[in-house]
Amino acid sequence: MARRPLIAGNWKMHKTVAEALALVRDLKRLVAQVRDCDIAVAPPYTALFPVAKAIEDSNLRLAAQELFYENKGAFTGAVCGPMLEEVGCHYVIVAHSERRQLFGETLVTSGKRVKAAFAAGLTPIFCIGETLAERQANDTMKIVAAQLDAGIEGLPAATLRRLVVAYEPVWAIGTGVVATPQQAQEVHQMIRERLRARDPEAAATIPLLYGGSVKADNAKELLAQTDIDGALVGGASLDAESFAGIVKAASVRTRGQ
Numbered sequence: 001m002a003r004r005p006l007i008a009g010n011w012k013m014h015k016t017v018a019e020a021l022a023l024v025r026d027l028k029r030l031v032a033q034v035r036d037c038d039i040a041v042a043p044p045y046t047a048l049f050p051v052a053k054a055i056e057d058s059n060l061r062l063a064a065q066e067l068f069y070e071n072k073g074a075f076t077g078a079v080c081g082p083m084l085e086e087v088g089c090h091y092v093i094v095a096h097s098e099r100r101q102l103f104g105e106t107l108v109t110s111g112k113r114v115k116a117a118f119a120a121g122l123t124p125i126f127c128i129g130e131t132l133a134e135r136q137a138n139d140t141m142k143i144v145a146a147q148l149d150a151g152i153e154g155l156p157a158a159t160l161r162r163l164v165v166a167y168e169p170v171w172a173i174g175t176g177v178v179a180t181p182q183q184a185q186e187v188h189q190m191i192r193e194r195l196r197a198r199d200p201e202a203a204a205t206i207p208l209l210y211g212g213s214v215k216a217d218n219a220k221e222l223l224a225q226t227d228i229d230g231a232l233v234g235g236a237s238l239d240a241e242s243f244a245g246i247v248k249a250a251s252v253r254t255r256g257q
């Protein structure tokens with residue numbers, strides 16, 4: 001079963017509508033020829049709808065950065081899966097470490113969000129990763145495994161197979177300190193094995209993205225690792241040339257096993 005690479009840009013709280021439209025206009029042109037790699041952009045909520053219209057005729061897909069797990073109700077400030085699906089989202093990022101650290105998301109709510117995303121017809125990009133203190137305490141594998149288990153708990157195999165997982169070590173996010181390809185591969189391999197124990201087909205089909213200070217000049221080596229199928233990119237996705245450089249590093253081959 002082949003796994004297509006996926007390069008997703010998480011814009012975080014950057015870009016007005018006008019800036020977002022300028023960025024996707026340039027990006028569309030730069031990656032128009034790419035056929036062997038999935039590409040997604042995750043603008044802030046305010047820019048989702050205009051960006052959806054702007055990329056309709058392109059090979060870019062839309063992602064949201066977050067969703068709440070209820071579908072309606074008195075949840076001030078929250079946005080649900082069906083609303084995201086309606087404005088044209090294909091993916092939604094779930095449980096990003098900034099949501100866990102700054103907005104009180106827990107292991108339990110990450111599982112609810114993954115399920116809510118699937119229920120709305122969205123593909124969750126489920127984020128897991130250890131802090132620096134956890135790595136230094138040699139707890140990386142234990143922490144990441146527990147986060148993975150919480151996010152996929154209770155998912156039927158057929159649903160699980162449609163998940164995307166992003167390993168984002170917290171110490172590598174926005175710091176310029178990228179995990180070495182070996183450090184990332186080690187964790188990705190553990191994630192793949194854990195998925196295989198649940199369902200061999202899920203292990204074969206789920207793209208495992210690496211995130212944390214990915215740039216055009218380090219992407220190739222990371223993506224050359226057996227179990228790294230793509231990237232979730234923060235800072236370098238805010239500039240069309242640098243994001244396109246990462247897409248091109250990924251588009252050299254379709255991965256498989």
Ligand code: 13P
Pocket residue numbers: 010096168172173174175176211212213214232233234235236
């Ligand atoms: P940076 O690429 O800026 O390190 O951010 C990674 C990230 O958090 C993507 O979700």
